Amino acid sequence: MIRPLVAGRRTAVSCEARKVALLGAAGGIGQPLSLLLKMNKLITDLALYDIMGVAGVAADISHCNTSIRVAGFTGEAELATALKGAEVGISMQSIMQTMHSAYSHAYQGQYDSNKEDSSDVAEVVMCSMRTCP
Numbered sequence: 001m002i003r004p005l006v007a008g009r010r011t012a013v014s015c016e017a018r019k020v021a022l023l024g025a026a027g028g029i030g031q032p033l034s035l036l037l038k039m040n041k042l043i044t045d046l047a048l049y050d051i052m053g054v055a056g057v058a059a060d061i062s063h064c065n066t067s068i069r070v071a072g073f074t075g076e077a078e079l080a081t082a083l084k085g086a087e088v089g090i091s092m093q094s095i096m097q098t099m100h101s102a103y104s105h106a107y108q109g110q111y112d113s114n115k116e117d118s119s120d121v122a123e124v125v126m127c128s129m130r131t132c133p
Helices: 030-038 054-062 076-083 099-108 113-131
Strands: 002-007 010-015 019-023 045-050 069-074 088-091
Touching (some): 019 030, 045 076, 054 069, 076 113, 088 113
Parallel strands (some): 019 088
Antiparallel strands (some): 002 010
């Protein structure tokens, strides 16, 4: 629900989201973002999703003393479950690379990170269309 808040001459917008799905929660940006979302009083459920390594992040974030329920979802099979009923979805996904593999593939012309990332984004968007309100 979005409603304007009027304070003097300025208007702020308040957005209440009951469930938020954070995709790419195990990454370097997803971990601190999940902590910030956990502190937001307008959220009731936080679904953390990544292709691997999200169970530890979900366990750590759930120990923060707030009333928000946290659930971790791992792998492509659980993507639809993570997105189901979410009012807000945030995607922080990208292909994980080491410096060595990134350089070696770039010079050999065998790796196209934009192509890989765009296919992942397309999959997330299609799943979001099917499962989110």
